[in-house]
Amino acid sequence: MIGYFRKVLLLVSLLFLLKNSLLAQLCTGSLGDPVVNLTFGNGANPGPPSSFTNMSFFATDCPNDGQYTIRSNTQNCFQSTWHSLLQDHTGDPNGYMMLVNASFQPSDFYVQKVGGLCGNTTYEFAAWVMNLMRNASCFGGPTINPDLTFSIETPTGAVLASRTTGQIAVSAQPKWEQIGMFFTTPPGTSEVIMRLRNNAPGGCGNDLAIDDITFRPCGAKLKTAIEGISGNRAVLCEGAPTSFRFTAAITSQLANPEMQWQESRDSGRNWVNIQGAQTTTYTWNNRPAGNYLYRVLVADRGNINSLACRIASQPLEVRVRAKPRIELVAATPFCVGTRLNISGRINWVDTSNGTYNWRQPAGGSLVMAQKDSGSFYLLHAGKVAEAADSGWYRLEAVSGAGCTAADSVRIQLLARPAASIQLPTLACQGTTTELAATASQNAGAIAGWQWSWPGQTSSAQRLSLRFDSAMAMDFRLVALAQNGCYSDTATATLVVHAQPVAGFLMPEVCLTDPFAQFSNTSTIADGTPLRFNWRFGDPANPAAGSTLANAQYRFSRTGVYAVGLTVTSAAGCTADTVQQFTVNGAAPKAGFSLGTTGLICSADTVVLRNESTVDFGNITRLVIRWNNNDNPAEMTVDEAPFAGKTYPFVYSTLMRGLEQKFTIRFTAYSGIGCVQELTREITVNQSPQALMTAISPLCANAPAFVLQQGSEQGGLSGTGVYLGAGVSGTDLFDPLVAGAGLHPIAYQFTTTAGCRDTAEQTIRVYPVPQVSAGSDLSVLVGGSITLQGSANGSGLRYLWTPPTDLSNPAVLQPLARPRQDRSYLLTAISPDGCSASDEMKVTVVNELYIPNAFSPNGDGLNDSWQVPFLESVAGAELRVFNRYGELVFFTTGKGRWDGRHKGADLPAGIYVYQVRYNGLLRKGTVMLVR
Incomplete structure (x- = not known):
């Protein structure tokens, strides 16, 4: 069993190794x-x-x-x-x-x-x-x-x-x-x-x-290397005096190898052959900043340019790091005594930051402070620049990659001028004032000036200014030397004093008056005291004058004299005025004429014309008492009369009765004590008071009527008449004659003495619609027809009477279905209530008349065939057939047959027709005659 598991384990291991x-x-x-x-x-x-x-x-x-x-x-x-x-x-x-x-x-x-x-x-x-x-x-x-x-x-x-x-x-x-x-x-x-x-x-x-x-x-395995570099990547700064040697080795020999070195600048996406680089080595020299890739291609000879037949080595990388980019302001002279500012910009290019350092000239003692504003570096002096601070200032930068760069700017310190302002001794309101610019020459010749004062600037050396009001104004001046340096700003305050205004009133005197009294009217805006110097211009006494504010002088003969007054303010500003003064003769001659002749009515304007004279000079004053009393309301006083001047007056407020007599007293002066007076009596008749009340608007077709809106309100006897468009006789108004529109109507009343007054009102005449009920019409029994009413006017309402058998009696063209002959009256009513009517008649035809012949020969007689009144029956149809039963004409309702079919004339002969209407069918024949 143990042996079995060993075999299984061995088999699983072999399968695993085989799969991998x-x-x-x-x-x-x-x-x-x-x-x-x-x-x-x-x-x-x-x-x-x-x-x-x-x-x-x-x-x-x-x-x-x-x-x-x-x-x-x-x-x-x-x-x-x-x-x-x-x-x-x-x-x-x-x-x-x-x-x-x-x-x-x-x-x-x-x-x-x-x-x-x-x-x-x-x-x-x-x-x-x-x-x-x-x-x-x-x-x-x-x-x-x-x-x-x-x-x-x-x-x-x-x-x-x-x-x-x-x-x-x-x-x-x-x-x-x-x-x-x-x-x-x-x-x-x-x-x-x-x-x-x-x-x-x-x-x-x-x-x-x-x-x-x-x-x-x-x-075969290709192996490439950079001599002296561990690994396949080399890094250096642009501009460095460096070169590299690339090597390539093939681990197994090709029968007849061929090589080609390539370069890529886009991270290997695209490769470009390097011309002449076809051996196992390639020497690279420093290039601009960027990333460079290099590889070698190998193929059997003849296949090096075939993408499918060549192999390539792993790439070698050379990274050229960019040096910082330094920009300094252009080297410009600086002026002694100004704050030294040097601005520089450092772009680290391929690193986020780095270090930098400023170097001053040997004698420089400026304390440099840095203010970082993005990639800007502003260097500020800690004190005012002196001559010893002249020289080269150098900015050195080291990027985070260790690449260095530097740039320098030369600062030249120049002498500055000193400016000053020369003010005038006295500046008065309303006069021309001059200011002058001066400057020391220690900085060389002066190239320009820069004046400034409220709201104004100038580059002139001298200013000529006029001020229309008293004020204190601050002036600033900067001088520019030819070496480019500006002075400190010089300041001065110009005080503009108030200018007096000279003036006086002249008396009206004649030769026998004891003296002429001149009244001073001179003023000054700031209220300061004034000094006076009068000149009377008397040739008999050239030195005659006065220093009083209000002066008196007696002239020994009539004539015209140039009287002058000079006033001087406390600050010394002066003003002068001269007026022509006349000493009039002592014998004025009063005279006047009335422009109104014949009948004088109380509502009339009485016009008096001055005809007074004096032996020398002018009439200086006129007093007209229209009712011979001293009531100011009934008196006219003129202090500046002249020959031919007219004076109007109306007596309506003074009338007491139908007729009244008034005495006019006319007084003329040539001086204080030189005077003459005239009187004249006139008769004034009472004027009527016409009144006319409003007239109501009416339509143009309203009947004529007698006007009764006019009257006289004063109870005077006389005659009244009406005047205006549409008025005939003395009081009959006909709106049809006047026509539509607005018409002024006047009521004119004339008294038995001949005095007249007119009152007026405007009467509005509304236009009347123009209406037509249309021509008389005929309709087939059981049929309908549209009434052809028409009307002219805006916003009209319509009414047909009687409304019997009409679709809508309130429209202009209703549909009529009369069962018997009927007359209809069409009435049109305007928005103003004016109306007009017209009548027409609809005749009901009981039998359908069908013509039995027509002659379409163009002679104007029976040229077409039509069944009258058929169009008045809804759904009526008319068909015409030739002798072969072919349909040659068809119409529903109104239609005329011209004897043609499909655009061609049909031959003369008998044609059969069918008429369907009101559920009936009528047949017959019609003769077409050629």
Whole structure:
């Protein structure tokens, strides 16, 4: 028994070793790039069906026995007895794989021809497979594990290599296994057949996933190295004076080997031949920053460019680390006394950080401070720069990979000018003020100026400004020297003093007045005291003047004098004014005329025209007393009269009776004591008061009526008349004559004395609808007809009377079914209530009249045949037949036959007709005459 168990154990061990050897039949030498790389593609589910399998394609997840699908994932299949896969073998969530639910009987399930191979060449065949079943997935029953045979055959059926996997066991977690084997193509053979066979029966299990099937050339072991470097990876900084020597060795000799070194810059996805690198060594010189891969290809001579015939070494890697990138501000001069700021930017490129250091010139004593702002480094001086701080400043950086870089900037310190502002001695409101800029020359010539004050700037050296109000304004000035340095800001405050406004009132005097009194009206905004200097402009006394605020002076003769006044503020600001002053003559002559002649009514405007004169100068004042009293309401005073000026007045408020006399007293002045007065009597008649009350709107077809809305309210005797569109005689208004619209109507009343007044009202005349009941109609007994009413107007309502036998008496065109002759009246009513009517008659025809002949010859007489009133009977039909019984005309209701059929004239002769109406059928003949 012990011996038996030893035998069983030995057998199990051998089977285990055999299976692992089958699964590990992979190339131990060097491989070439894949000749075949079957990944099944990628994209959205499902993938496209394969043409290399005899199984049925299943478009969704979880295929049944004997089916397969192409998908990028599978989840919860068969009550989660399958593993859930969220990606293919390579980890691509969009990559497809082939999911197989094997058939019940063992069979070949995948056969594909592979071409483009090289004869007499050894290839590694490999595929990744997975048992989709989970542990204990068959509900206590046995699980059937996949058992596959991979076979490579020639097109004639000779087997080059065959491997059987044995049972691929279930696993608790998804487990991909690579299965591989070798085969050698016969000389001259470039195609093989790849065959996959399912050896296990169907049932619970035998479900698998397949992905990434590859054919790769397999040959001698290639060994590459970097001289002086341990391992296959070298790292250096860009720009380092370094080179490497790559070597390649072949462990077994080829009959006639050929070599080619290649380079890849995208992590091995694409390889490029290195020109001239075809020996066992290759010398590499420093390159720009990046990752570089290198490998050597080996093949029998003549096959080096064939993907299917060559092998490749494991890649060598050279990592060229980037140096930090330093950017400094351009070297510009700095000015003595300013804070020195140097800004630099360090980009570490392929490391997140590093170290750096600033170096100052030998005489520099600046304390440098760092402020980190992302990849920007701002260096600030701890004190104002001095001349000794001139020189080169150098920024050195070392990346985290140890790569160094440096950059320098030269700082030149220059002398600065000193600016100052020259203010004016006095600045007054409303006058031009000048300010000047000056600067020391220790920094060289001045190249420019920068003025600033509230809301304004300037680059001029001198400013000419005008200020419209008193204020205190701050000015700032910076001078720019030709060496580029600016001065400190000079400041000064300009005080703008209030400007006085000179003014005075001139008296109205004549030669005999004792003196002329001038009244000062000068002002100043800040209220400070003013000084006065009067000039009277008297040629007889040129020095005549005064320093009083209000001055007096007596002139010895009439004339026009230039009187001037100069006022000066406490700050010294002055203002001056000159006015022409007239000394009038002592003998004014009053005179006036009335523009109103003839009848004067109390509602009229009496217009007085000034015609007064003086022997020299001007009339200075007029007083008009319209009722010879000093009541201000009945008096006009003019302090600035002139010849021809007019003055209106209305007497209506002063009237006491039908007629009244008034005395006008007219007084003219040429000075204080020089005056003349005139009087004139006028007669004024009472004006009437016309009134007119509102007139109600009415329709245009309303009858004419007598207007009675006008009256006179004052009780005066006289005559009233009406005026306006539609008015005839003196009081008759006809709305039809006036027409639709708004019309002003006036009532004019004239007194027996001739005074007149007018009142007015507007009357609205509404338009009347235009209505037609249509032509008289006839209808066959038992029939119906549509009344052809029409009307013009907006928003109209309609009414047919009587409503007997009408479908709807409130519509414009109702359907009528009269049983006897009847007259209908159509009335249209507008929204304003205006209406108009029209009448028509419907005649009921008891017998159907059918014409027995017609002559369609175009002479205008009986050119067509029609049965009258037939259209009024619903469902009525008319048919006409020729002598052969052929239907040549048909109509329902109204229709005219022109003697034609299908567009052609019919011959003259007898035609038979049939008329159906009201359940009756009438037959007869009609003669067609040509």
